[in-house]
Amino acid sequence: MNYGQHGKQEWIKTTCAYCGVGCGIEAKVETSMHSADLIVQVKGDQTHPANFGRLCSKGLALGETVVNQGRLLQPFIGSEPSNWDQALDLVAQKFQRTIEQHGPDSVAFYVSGQLLTEDYYVANKLMKGFIGSGNIDTNSRLCMSSSVAGHKRAFGTDTVPNVYADFEQAELVVLVGSNLAWCHPVLFQRLKAAKSQRPNMKVVVIDPRHTDTCAIADLHLPIKPGADVLLYNGLLAYLAKQECLNDAYIESHTEGFPEALACATADFNDATFFDRLGVPPSLVTTFYRWVAQTAKTLTVYSQGVNQSSAGVDKVNAIINTHLATGRIGKPGCGPFSVTGQPNAMGGREVGGLANTLAGHLEFDNPRGHELISEFWQSPQLATAPGLKAIELFDAVADGKIKALWIMATNPAASLPNSNKVKTALSNCDFVVVSDCIADTDTTRLADVLLPAQGWAEKSGTVTNSERRISRQRQLIESAGVAKPDWWIVAEVAKRMGFGDQFNYASEADVFREYAQLTTLGQDEPSCRRDLDLSGLTDISDRQYQNLEPLQWPFPAPDPAHLPKRFFAEGKFYTANQRGQFIAVGYRPPQTATSVDYPLVLNSGRIRDQWHTMTRTSLAPRLCGHRPEPFVSVSAMDAKAHSLNEGDIAQIDSPYGSCLGRVRIGEEVSPGQIFMPIHWNDTNSSKGRISAVVSPEYDPISGQPEAKFTPVQMSPWPYQSEAMLVTRVAVELPEECYWVKQTVEQGLLYYIASLASPAELSAQLNALLGEEFQVNALGFTDTGRGFTRCARVRVGRLVDCLVVADRLADKDYGWLADLLVSRIDTSVQRSILSGIAEGDLAHGKQICACKKVGLKTLQRAISEQGLTSVEALSLATDAGTGCGSCLPELGEILKQFPAGG
Ligand code: SF4
16 A cells, blocks of 8 residues: 555544444554554544544544455456456446346446445436436445435425434433444443533433443333334323423424324323333333423434334334424434434435435425436436335346446345345346455455445545534555546446546545535425535535535535524425324334244344444454354343353244354343344354344335344254464364454454364364474364364464363453464463463453453452442553443443452
């Protein structure tokens, strides 16, 4: 890598690549003293209004992911390296020929909330405007499309009415289906700071799981999975009964209230109401009473609400309560959907979802269609919505879609029922994948691979959950011949004969055109809408480069930077400008549990990983906290299924199977289990949970029901376990369970097998070769097959293998430290005994930023008699980085009390 045009050893302001909080970052590029590599330093941008200098563990580790290792560095056709001209010509020809033979709906794009707005805009313009099909959908479908649909039903547009400052101004914050502490950590930190400054502020968590977010909750309602509509209908009925409604707001600015209230009351008055909720009436009533009493109530919701076959109804049930109380658009209150991805919002703006046209203009708006058609000079602008993600891949499976272009996403690992998706991609006539990573579950199935720029190379804009547009700036030159996604799409468009409309000189050019599109028809009643960037239509390249974070709508330059909220005075974007109550009745999840599949599988993110780990797994410090796929299970279910802590459980659904390490605790209630979404076939053999997850989806939004899959659980009857530390990747036997973890200077493999320890030991010894068998220190008990061997060269570890029937202490993570340690006699003793000594004995990683392990924390508690999180943090440094581990420190203090 070389310095980019902006990489002049100065701090450059840019934006985090991960979640929808959209934190501002300052990054500096330096050369390494020891290699040709560049070092990208990262710190929080003190001036960015999303985070004011804070970052979470993932954001802080971004610099460690800027490596050439694993990058897609040039185009490939099949498995053969190619060049841009050949690859682009082929993509254009294949798409063109397919369209000629089978029509525009025989092709599709599947894009991503990881794309920048400029990338998204050009991709949407090509598919809807010039190919003439609506078949462009995005992985944001899996993340927040239920919120989009709910917003449109209630507000007339996909409008997020709130701003992040509402977290500081609210008096009651209700977190629904949101593990904010792990999934939006900087918002959690803002909320926590606000609560500690104003102790009267209350936080309610509504989630079937007891997550780290509950650490700051005054009340946790572990409702039954999928019961959100019921809870919120009950709230609406309660507010009406207690005469806590805002009649003036309902009267002046809304319609549909009587029908919505009738539906809500029917649910609330049902004799089974509390049974179906699954929460004691006293807790529910407390929650209702707090809402009734608190004008500044902010409801924050996320994937727990959206990822449901009733996701849109859940969103509207929440919004109904805010419309009924007039608590919307004012400081500290409102229904606030926080998005999962860094640019899910940008995709929504430009039309990246198959069922929207562009710039918040919809397919069912003839005047909007006319304006866009004229603006793009595209006579064949699509006239109907395209296929949403699940339908789109079903159409690939059915052979209806014959050419598919996947950009910046990994559907073979992330879509539900992913075995079917993999088969569909294998059988599809032509699959193009543009990505910055070479080896993903999806790139393995591509006919053409196109190298896209990575985070540090890209330049453009992203929009966060509070509608704030921020610049992502180029820090370094592209790896290999990687190109911006917008450039790749434009080059294909030109080769398809649409050169005049895709002749962009730069991303700034694209942005200006997009801003111009948002102005179309704003003065006409039928096209009046929220998204308006008229103040940015003629910004110069220099102004674009220096663009400060700003919120839309942006009709004109706004020196005061006042927070922009919507709907305090009504003025919704519906035909009559009234907000719409939607009458929703509770519907249980699409598929119920049964004798064959008695448990409910819930899925979600973990603290230190992102999506399918293609980038976060490059940073060793992000890999230690939860190194393996796991199954959280209650003690009661563990016992009923003959599972102990640390065992491996097999999870089966009608769609597929996966394995995970058992974690027993109080996180989930009996009848439910939880697994993380991140592992896939490139970093594990059987950890791909998406193979199990149900493809059922919401009938309106098309968002899959990723939080509710009926499953069966059983012990995986492995006979042997191993840990392998190596400096290079190895090919492990297919039939094994294995998980690969990136560690400093190498890899750590967790392995289990149905074979005996002797057989597994023989297999792994053979894999490491004769030289290992001859030169490794340690021993192998040939009878039982137990092995503890390490190969050392000039005082440095080359590789290390431990095999047993059961590894007594699952925490062998310290073995990985051997790759960066000098191998002295105490280290050799540790290898031979299997018990970490001295500096190695820090235990499983808890704090990713400061690399503090569990044993270090336990020692500090017992030796210093520590009793508070603050004291433990002070003594060990844990939690002094991003602070995401502080809730876990509290749990550790409870589990291992001083003197306990
Ligand atoms: Fe990135 Fe973390 Fe901020 Fe999300 S909260 S944008 S992952 S630093």
